[in-house]
Amino acid sequence: MTPRSTLLMQSARPLYWMMLAAALWILLRGHNEPGGGFIGGLLAVAGSSLLAIILGIPAALRLQPLAPLPLAMVGVGLAVLSGLAGALHGLPFLTHLWTGIGLSTVMLFDLGVFFAVWGALTGYVYALVDAGETAP
Amino acid sequence: MSHASHPESGGSTYLWLAAVPFSLFLLLTWGLSRHALPWQLDIPWIPSLGLSLAFRVDGFSAQMLALITGIGTWVFVYASGYLAHEPRRGRLFVVLILFMLAMVGAVTADNLILLFLFWELTSITSFLLVGFNHEPAEARAASRQALLVTMGGGLAMLGGLVLLGQMAGTWTLSGIVAAGPTLANDPRLPYALVLVLLGAFTKSAQFPFHFWLPNAMSAPTPVSAYLHSATMVKLGIYLMARLDPAFNDLLFWEVMLIGSGTVTAVWAAVLALRERDLKRILARSTVSALGTMTLLIGLPSAGAGLAVVAFMFAHALYKAPLFMVAGNIDHATGTRNIDQLLGLRRAMPWTAAAAVLAGLSMAGLPLSFGFVAKDIIAVAKAESELFTLVSYATVLVNAVAIAVAGVAAVRVFWGPLELPRNQVHEVSWRMLLPPLAIVFLGMEFEFFPALADPLLLAAARSIAPGLGEVSLSAAYDLEALLSATGITALIGLLFFLAWDRMHEALHTLNRFDRYGPAALYDRLLHGLARIAAWHTRHLQHGRVSGYLQLTLAALLSMGMFGWLHTDSRLELTWDWPDHAWAWAVACLLLVAGAAAAATLRTRIAVLMASGLVGYGSAVLFLFAGAPDLALTQFAVETVLVVVAASVLPHYGTAPLQQEPLRASSGVLAAAAGIGFSAAGAFEQSAGEWRTRRVVRSDQPGRGPWPQCG
Amino acid sequence: MSLILMLAISIAVAVGVLLVLSRDVFRLIVGLAVLGSATNLIVFAAARPGGLIPAVIEAGATQLPAAAANPLPQALVLTAIVIGFALLCFALVLGAYLARQGGQQNVDRLTAAEPAATDPVKPPVLEQ
Structure with missing residues (x-):
């Protein structure tokens, strides 16, 4: 691994947590205002990529809830699950339902998108970073 | 190369699969004994397209079903013996069952589109079966030829059926037949009929599409016996006979059918004399028989309907066993060349017996159902006024049929055995029982024609409503028959004796082969490949920048075309938003x-x-x-x-x-920059015009955009 | 459409096309990105942009405010952005792989997938 600046090494983790917080905020905000799972997922990917580039892939993997592929699978599973809720009520698949207190199956769907983007793209980035380390 | 004496290789022989066609056969006989024809079933599928799962079984369909399931049962038994050592036999059985179901669908479908679907399904399964031994290049070429010819015809038929459906305003086959006479004055009728006949002619190997059937003999023999003699190739005959009551009065229809049928029957008979391969000889004679059937359908008399039905029945009952005999010989000796086959009766007595009995029927000699059928055909022809030429042609065709029967049933079995005795042996019971059983069935109908009466008469009435009270038994008049067929039999005997000499003489025909339809097919196919290669070479050259230039240029010229052919105008302003x-x-x-x-x-x-x-x-x-x-x-x-x-x-x-800035790139970039952004401006004006209209016609006070959420 | 916007889009499209027609594989991929952005803008601009108010239904309301932006092109462009992103991710790796395989970065010489023909009819055989 090529040597990196100490400043970057030290600030990587705090930066990651800040980006993750922003990602979550965007994700939750998406319910009523601009934002949502895809953008939040991209922000989380940016954070994870930062970690992977500065501290290495193992460090980035440790701070992710699941390995990329399982994460993406859970995401897709959640999205499908959210669609089934409507189907169980006799409505077409992916018809979304709202409860009174601002919770909804849409939220679940967005969370699924969040995980799917986070998982799929970090898998992609890690593979690239890994190949980049060994590039000629 | 013989297999039959070896112990069977591992795995099932799939003999039990014969239960599938047999149970369908039992179902059919049970139904026929309990319920009066026709049976009908109609389940809507896509009504807006005129497509419904409409099925109708009348006498003719019932006869076809009896052939498909009855012969099918024995073919499955035969195949389980023939393919006992073939490791991929499971695949063949699957396709064979699929084919049988497609056939059942095709002869019972009443909806035109449904008929087309089943029709093409039989073509596809035929393709898979002909190409079953896919290693030799000839087998692949043969299966592709069978597919292209029959599918091409099928496509034409679809066009014809749609035209017929539009003219008659109904999508059922029975409806078309009922509406037939009212369509006579429609100017589209000739086109529709030519298209439908293209489908029927290709499927039933009528001239000039007769060349695919002999090539299809690269299929395993059970397939040849089932598809290419007893059932699938009769599908074209089936359709023509079905439509015949509607168009029988049209001179056009009559000339097409009698003309093509006669030419096919004669030409295929001549070509049969040129072959040395037993299966190909049989295939040529099948084409000849199909031509005779087409000719019979074209005859205006009602008796011709009975003749078609009886001949179809008789043909299936003798041709399928003859193919099985050829398969047995191939299996036991490893060759089908009649020059190497002599005296096989000493080694294969049971096969010889089946061959002789089937050959009798094919020659139309007593002791066979072919005898009865031949008489009915003679009556039908006598009822109609035929051109003298056609009458002579039928004599020739019958004579060749007798000669072919002689070659397949007598020549290869009599005389001294040429092959080493230890190389030839009788085949297993699974390959002996089916041809014998079918042949005995045929004989039974000869001795007791009353058994076949109900089935055949019901079938004949479905395609020839004017048929009066007749009986197959009544037609059985030994004395008259003998005198009528005597002269034909004599010529046939001469042909048989002179087979080799005629074969030599017909070599002179070879020089015309390169002008024939088969050569034309080859040239078309080759030309197609050349054109494809040429245009691939020039469009797919491997240079990415060339691809992109072409794509962009095409996109831009399409946009330009659109701009020139609409009255949209650019809407540009200097307006600034807040x-x-x-x-x-x-x-x-x-x-x-x-x-x-x-x-x-x-x-x-x-x-x-x-x-x-x-x-x-x-x-x-x-x-x-x-x-x-x-x-x-x-x-x-x-x-x-x-x-x-x-x-x-x-x-x-x-x-x-x-x-360096290339001129072509610069021009394309400038054109794209102006063209694409201008396209946005055009769209804007069109878009605004539409939204204004929506706002006006919609409830006032609603937002200009559709609601979301 | 505002002329200034059209001018900016024209320049972006022209530059995108120039880059795409470049013989360098990296420039080609960047050109795809630029052309993609410009195309999104064309679609967006074609639907009369102007309103500042987002296409979000206020709490308690049942329909959009009359002056709200048109949500249809937004939906189209949103999809296009996401798909364009995935396409570029793929193209970047594909380009890198091909450049390394071919040992050079001239797109017209990266013909591993389409080798020159040797037979008048049959397609060329791919070498593994």
Whole structure:
């Protein structure tokens, strides 16, 4: 691994947590205002990529809830699950339902998108970073 | 190369699969004994397209079903013996069952589109079965030829059926037949009939499409016996006979059928004399028989309907066993060349017995159902006024049929055994029982024609409603028959004796082969491949920039075409929105990023410059009421730069080369820049016009855009 | 359409086309990105942008405010952005792989997938 600046090494983790917080905020905000799972997922990917580039892939993997592929699978599973809720009520698949207190199956769907983007793209980035380390 | 004496290789022989056609056969006989014909079933499928699962079983369909399931049962038994050592036999049985079901569908379908579906399904399964031994190139070519010829005809038939359906205003076959006479004056009728007949002629191997059937003999013999003699090739005959009551009065129909039928019958009979391969001889004679059937359908008399039905029945009952005999000989000796086959009766007595009995029927001699059928045909022909030429032709055709029967049933079995005795042996019971059983069935109908009476008369009445009270038994008049067929039999005997000499003489025909339809087919196919290769060479040259230039030029000329053929106009204003400063900043970012991307020389800088274009459009989105887009674009551009940065090492570190500005690229870029952005402006005017209309026609007070959420 | 916007889009499209027609594989991919952004803008601009108000239904309301932006092109462009992003991710790796395989970065010489023909009819055989 090529040597990196100490400043970057030290600030990587705090930066990651800040980006993750922003990602979550965007994700939750998406319910009523601009934002949502895809953008939040991209922000989380940016954070994870930062970690992977500065501290290495193992460090980035440790701070992710699941390995990329399982994460993406859970995401897709959640999205499908959210669609089934409507189907169980006799409505077409992916018809979304709202409860009174601002919770909804849409939220679940967005969370699924969040995980799917986070998982799929970090898998992609890690593979690239890994190949980049060994590039000629 | 013989297999039959070896112990069977592992795995099932699938003998039990014969239960599938047999149970269908039992179901059919049970149904016939309990319920009066016709049976009908209609389940709507896509009513708006005139497509419904409409089935109708009348006498003719019932006869076809009896052949498909009855012969089918024995073919399955035969196949289980014939393929006992074939490791891939499971595949063949699957396709064979699929084929049988498709046949059942095709002869019971009443809906035109449904008929087409089943029809093509039989073509596809035939393709898979002919190409079952796919290693030899000839087998692949033969299966492709069978597919292209019959599918091409099927496609034409679909066009004809749709035309017929539109003219008659109904999508059922029975409805078309009922409406037949009223269609006579429609100017579209000849086109529709030619198209339908193309389908029937290709399927039943009528001239000039007769060449695919002998080539299809590369199929395993059970397939040849089932598809290419007893059932599938009769599908064209089936359709023509079905439609005959509607169009029988048309001179056009009569001339087409009698003309093509006669030419096919004669030409195929001549070609049969040129063959040395037993299966190909039989295939040629099958084509000849199919020609006779087409000719009979074309005859205007009602008795011809009975003749078609009886001949079809008789033909299936003798041709399928003869194919099985040929398969047994092939299996036992490893050759089908009649020059090497002599005296096989000593080694294969049971096969010889089946061959002789089937040959009797084929020659139309007493002791066989073919005898009865031949008489009915003679009566039908006598009822109609035939051109003298056609009458002579039928004598020739019958004589050749007798000669072919002689070759297949007598010549190869009599005389001294030429092959070493230890090389030839009788085949297993699974391959002996089916031909014997079918032949005995045929004999039974000869001695007790009353057994076949109900089935055949019901069938004949379905396609010839004018048929009076007749009986097959009544037609059985030994004395008259003998005198009528005597002369034909004599000529046939001469042909048989002179087979080899005629074969030599017909070599002179070889020089005409390269002008025949088979050669034309080859040339067409080859030409198609050449054209494809030529145009691939010139369009897929492997140069990416060439692809992109072509794509862009095509896109631009399409846009130009659209612009010239509509009255849309450019709508450009200097108007500034309230937040003009933001738009100006966005446009500035956009232009600066683009300019930098085009001129910078380090990859990372070019990358970031392209990111600037993305940021510029994001800013624009932000100030145009699309914060979601803006957020997404920002996030995407950022992550893209991160991703690209991790790929960059793979592109190396050398700076990008300065590229000369090519004239073609410059012109295309300028044209695209102006053309595509102008397209946005055009669309705007059209879009505004539409939204205004929507607002006016919609409830006033509603927002101009459809609701979401 | 505002002329200034059209001018900016024209320049972006022209530059995108120039980059795409470049013989360098990296410039080609960047050109795809620029052309993609410009195309999104064309679609967006074609639907009369102007309103600053996002296409979000206010709490309690049942329909969009009359002056809200048109949500239809936004939906189209949003999809296009996401798909364009995925396409570029793929193209970047494909380009890198091909450049390394071919040992050079001239797109017209990267013909591993389409080798020159040797037979008048049959397609060329791919070498593994």
